[in-house]
Every structure is written in structure tokens, then in C-alpha cells.
Amino acid sequence: MRIDIVSLFPEFVAQCAAFGVVGRAVERGLLSVHGFNPRDYAEGNYRRVDDRPFGGGPGMVMLIDPLRASLRAAREAAPGPARVVYMSPQGAPLTQAKVRELAGRERLILLCGRYEGIDERLIRAEVDEEISIGDYVLSGGELAAAVIVDAVARLREGVLGDAESAVQDSFEDGLLDCPHYTRPVEHDLGTVPEVLMSGNHAEIAKWRRMQSLGRTWQRRPDLLDEAALSKADRKLLEAYRAALEA
Numbered sequence: 001m002r003i004d005i006v007s008l009f010p011e012f013v014a015q016c017a018a019f020g021v022v023g024r025a026v027e028r029g030l031l032s033v034h035g036f037n038p039r040d041y042a043e044g045n046y047r048r049v050d051d052r053p054f055g056g057g058p059g060m061v062m063l064i065d066p067l068r069a070s071l072r073a074a075r076e077a078a079p080g081p082a083r084v085v086y087m088s089p090q091g092a093p094l095t096q097a098k099v100r101e102l103a104g105r106e107r108l109i110l111l112c113g114r115y116e117g118i119d120e121r122l123i124r125a126e127v128d129e130e131i132s133i134g135d136y137v138l139s140g141g142e143l144a145a146a147v148i149v150d151a152v153a154r155l156r157e158g159v160l161g162d163a164e165s166a167v168q169d170s171f172e173d174g175l176l177d178c179p180h181y182t183r184p185v186e187h188d189l190g191t192v193p194e195v196l197m198s199g200n201h202a203e204i205a206k207w208r209r210m211q212s213l214g215r216t217w218q219r220r221p222d223l224l225d226e227a228a229l230s231k232a233d234r235k236l237l238e239a240y241r242a243a244l245e246a
């Protein structure tokens with residue numbers, strides 16, 4: 001998989017692909033991440049990439065042509081179609097389902113804005129979809145792009161080993177994750193739930209599912225509305241709630 005990031009700070013790109021899971025995926029050739037800087041495609045002595053907004057108001061807007069030229073360079077840097085994603089608070093909220101969809105593609109181009117944003121005509125002409133990582137305002141789209149790179153990379157075949165499998169991750173089944181414990185068994189902060197040391201894998205799976213369901217009900221009931229709960233799930237959730245009230 002190739003991900004091109006159009007950004008005024010290409011060194012940021014290098015960093016987001018240099019550590020942990022993503023860094024290992026790049027080393028193993030499972031993923032490549034490349035930066036394209038609109039300033040390299042800007043003309044004039046000052047290589048302008050932004051200008052004042054028509055209609056007045058604070059801040060600056062990124063110019064069409066340097067962005068368009070950097071997008072063209074990214075497209076032409078490798079074969080095959082690329083999905084162009086603009087990171088923006090005006091975009092659709094990023095969800096694990098969207099991450100899974102993006103992870104199924106061979107090429108992504110992530111467009112990172114700075115300042116007030118980019119000229120709307122460039123969005124209409126070049127962007128396939130806008131994605132937001134949350135309802136807040138960052139100073140640049142680069143952090144949002146890094147979130148996409150990380151979340152997508154870990155779903156690519158061969159990136160995560162068994163020990164880190166994404167299958168049991170939060171949100172993979174639309175629910176929050178269950179609590180996790182490791183050594184020591186006894187600690188002044190508490191002890192490990194006995195079921196986790198029982199060796200009974202069916203009981204452990206049941207306990208974990210109940211905890212995921214219960215946590216989701218308590219912290220993110222909106223996710224429960226979306227999740228297709230089985231009859232067994234509903235029984236587990238009832239048991240969780242009964243235990244709280246006992």
C-alpha cells in the first residue's frame with residue numbers, strides 16, 4: 001500500500017511513518033509513505049502557497065495551483081488510481097468502518113490543509129472525500145493524516161502479529177474493548193479477576209464480551225444502537241447490569 005501525504009511539513013510525514021507498527025510495516029515493505037510539499041510547486045520568488053481570503057476575514061487560504069501541482073505529482077509518482085482524502089473538520093467522522101474501507105485500497109493521497117483551509121474549487125475538482133478525526137480545530141491536517149496512516153496500516157495484511165491482532169480491538173465489532181490485566185496477580189491497586197486465570201477459554205471469552213457490552217452501554221450507548229446484538233449478547237448485558245445493581 002502506498003500513502004502520499006500532501007503537506008507543507010513533509011518532515012512530519014517522515015516521522016509519522018518511522019515508529020512502531022507503521023515503522024515496521026514500512027521496513028518490511030508492506031507500506032510506503034511519501035510527502036509532497038506544495039511549496040515545491042509554488043511559483044515566484046516567495047513561492048507563495050497561501051493568500052488572503054476573498055470577502056475578508058482573518059487568516060489565509062491555501063492557493064489552488066501549488067496544491068493541484070503537488071497532487072498531480074503524487075498521482076504520477078506511482079501507477080494505479082489513488083483515493084484523494086482531504087482532512088477537514090467539515091468531513092465525515094472517521095470510524096473504524098471507514099478505516100477498514102481505506103485499508104482495502106492500494107493507494108491513498110492524504111491532503112493536509114493549513115491556515116483557514118484550502119480554496120473550495122480545489123476540493124471540488126480534486127478531492128474524493130473529506131474526513132474529520134473529531135469536532136475540534138487543529139493547526140494543520142497533518143496530525144489527522146497521521147491518525148489515518150496508523151489506523152489503516154495496522155489493518156493491512158501482515159502488519160500486526162498474532163500478539164497484536166486487530167481482530168479483538170475496540171470497535172472491530174462496534175463495541176468498546178474489555179478491560180485488560182497482566183502480572184502481578186496481587187497488587188495494592190487490586191487483584192486480577194479470577195476468570196482470567198481459570199484457563200477456561202469459553203468463560204474468559206464470555207466475561208470479556210460481557211465487559212465490552214457493559215462498558216459500551218455505560219460509556220457509549222450510541223454505539224450499542226448501531227451494534228447488531230445477538231440474543232446471547234443481550235443476556236450478557238442484562239447480567240452485567242444486574243451485577244451493578246446487586
Ligand SMILES: Nc1nonc1C(=O)NC1CCNCC1
Pocket residue numbers: 087088089113114115116117131132133134135136137138139140141144
Ligand atoms: N478536526 C480535523 N479533522 O481533520 N482535520 C481537522 C482539522 O482540524 N484541520 C485543520 C482545520 C483548520 N485548518 C487547518 C487544518
